[in-house]
Amino acid sequence: MSQDCFVLLPRDGLSVKDGRGWYTSEVGRGHSHPWPLPTTVRGALRAAWGQDLMTTQPGVRMTPAEWEQRSAGVKLTRFVALRRFFAESPFELAHRMWPFPADAVLVGAEKGPVGRVEHLLPHRPAAGRSASTLGPDEDSAREGLWHPRRVSRGKPSTAPRFWSEAEMVCWLLGHDVAVPQELSPEQRTDLHVSIDPSRQTAEDSMLHSRQVVELLRLEREGEKAPRAVEWALGLCCEQPERDAVRGFPSGVLGLGGRRRLTDVERVTPDLFACPPEFKPKASKGLRLVLATPACFARGWLPDGFARDAGLYVGSLPKVAGPVVLRAALVPRAQDVSAWDMVKKEPRQTRRWVPAGAVYFFEKQRGDDFTAEELRALWLASWGGGHEEALGQVLPGVWTPPPASGA
């Protein structure tokens, strides 16, 4: 199976429209997701692959239906965010950016805006049912999950969308992390007008706009002078076995709304490897942070888990033996409504667990998660949608609190 690894560098911003049409809450405005979805990127790769195939193999012509069938083998196996100073150096591990994990919370200081990052750690419930919770429906196993809580009071600050490789590795190892810089791609609004050819003027009422995520921009870190930085998408891609195209993708790629131009830079698979600094010791507890959104058959509950005596018990990829789900920090569902390019109609909405969600586990038999298991989990795939790089996880250590009287 051939594997192509490359980085996409959008040069003109990206517009990845959500499920709202143009007749939205703001008429004539296209709303963009704040970060491109793996499904959009895979769609663009499938289109590019089809074009490359038809260009490089004389006589090959595909109808839309044939294209859909044959390009289904184009799989996205890795999908990471990258950030570097403009044209600084080839991309390396230090340039990776990860979704801000849900078990980290920014809290304000007693005085002034400077805060700190606090760990949300699950607390073992007190014996008996003296204090309890209730959710939107009946599920005793879910209400029996441990509750992650913070020590501080007050309202938490808004978290940034991403933090850096160094910060994430530190966090996964269970160490404290300083308040991250507010480094995130921003959205801008592009305005468009329709020109009446007969008058050569803008047509009344035809003004429309679309949100665009700007990935090439000036960023200022603290008091330093602003510098140009470029955000990018690091990808690994598999091609269909029988139809592999050499040098795929060739040339620039069209990505997202209006197929905005995206440069391609080759990289090696090392860019997606487990970093050497990640040297966890064996741990009683495991945290799994979603690096990409996850698609589970039952919504928020991971595949392979079932209720067992008031607990959720199941198995994890790369981990020996059954595990118990102790806590879950899951933001609201990410609704994904893609467009069927062949049928020219919207697809059914899929509901994903957003990137950054965190699940906490213990082994059912009380064993440790070994260092080898932890390292093997680096970007392991979990749940469905492997062909879209969904459900890729980052492993973190966690020390469960002792049982009462232990």
Added chain:
Amino acid sequence: MATQSHVLVLKVGPVQGFIIQSRRTRDLWFGSHLLSQVSRAMALCLKASGAELIFPHPEQLEAPTTAPERGDKGDDDTPKGFPNKVLAIVTGDPESVAKAARTAAKKALLDAWALVRGKCEHLLVEGADAWANEQLDTFLEFHAAWVPQQGEAGYAVALEEAETLLESRRALREFTPWTQLPPAGTHKSSLDGGRPSVLRGKRSKGGEWKGLRIGEREELDALGLLKRAGGDPGQFVPVPSIGLAAWLETASKAHKRELSNLRAACSDRKFTKVRRTDLSWVNAFPFDGQVLLPERLRPCFEEWSEGGDRENIQREAERFREEAVQPLLDVMGVAPYPYVACLCADGDNMGQALRELAFHGGIEAHRKVARALADFTSEAKVIVQSRFRGMLVYAGGDDVLAFVCPPDAVACARELSSAFRRHLAPAIQGVVQEAPTLSVGLGIGHVLESLGQLLNLGRQAEKAAKNAGRNALAILLAKHAGRERLWASSWANPVEPVGRLSQDMALLSSGRLPLSKVHEVEAMSRRFAADVAASHSMEQAGVLVDEVRRILSRAEAGRQESPVSLEDVGLANLSDTDGRKAHAMLQEWVSRVLVAETLERAGRTLDLRKEGEE
């Protein structure tokens, strides 16, 4: 042995995300009202099960249970806003009480849908009930936590634990995939983007579609349709009418004949009428204020027409402008200023105050606060709608969300702030060290800007008021031309915000401070580094002060010489600061004066409402 009592906290959502998904004012109003009614249903259920309600105050539940704000029913008849959190003491089984409240919350939502479902049956696509019901069943995010009360400080300790438990529980927003799938190709809601539409594809022009103002290509899911069709469409005042309220009321007093002609022309064409007999300023012109904006006439006529070709519609719009609109514009002398203020207010230090009260006054102290907040929200409605020609979207607990016309907005904000402190004072006296205050944000944007964007402006301004040390007013101005301007100031400043802006407006309107000088100061200060090195800081400050003095004192060509000093324009402290502070002070001054200029322009020659006036 006495039965164990528990502190029970309930919370229902989603709130912000749901409210902000609005295209028409009715979406915004009814969405907010719906959540309020869901909270009310939970509170009523707790009360019926024998629970001792703390938030909201039990007396607040005595308002009517039917219909949202209806002008024809009178102002006293309207239900109050309920916060999305309910707190009670439960003696007995808290789990069964919480479950009953959850059932009541879902029932409130389904009851509202049943009314809309009956009213809109002909608009629904065949089979839509299947996925509509699933959308409604899975919509509410209900969470509850309860903790037993023990010992002397039982209530305070248990409440703190229950709040923490609830926050922790809400870290998991469980969801399931959609199981009721509509036919392939069904479009998604234009408001939500995730939930499939329940509307038919083929639509007639006019009829129910027109009455509900559902566009030809607009798609609504069950929740979207519930927002659009819930309540009485006539009760919702369009945002453009709110933005132009001061202009219209002035017209109704000074130019009755012309305004009456315009009203008659709108009636003749059967334009949608607003029915709010309780609000005199709405009755001055009970139609969508958009018709006063010449560039909007054609799109309005296209929307309201029952058919016909575009050229005819354009001719009709032009005739309407010439015969009905232009005569009024001519006599008024000043064109309508098409901006509106989204007012977002939130209490400061409420969490800390409630903690202190819990430990030193217990349940009774909290009850007093609940009562005070209920009184405040009642008065907030009077302040916004009767005294300041605005529309209240929501007032519950220490939160207020409203739209007001810019000329009245600042005074309205101050009166809300005063009312908040006045109502809270007796409830916290002698216990709370730092009395809660109200931070108010005013986001000012174009009346045709999307509701989502206007709300964003309001929320950003509210955040800026909090960041300015709380107990503050912040105004974020987003005009079509030019960049956003933000100015924030504490209510406790020696020259408080309303007074400061009034002085600036007087300087601007008298011509003593031409706008060109303000822009010149801004351009000049931008040429200097904001983060000047300490070694050059004092020198830079000196240069900045001299330059500003020179610009202010220079006579403008063609104008009478009337120099103004640093003191006159509120920059007296400029000469005592270092370079960095002087730079920041000038940027802040420019924003403040430009905000004042917009307010002055919006209210020029109009009859403005003043604080304390009825």
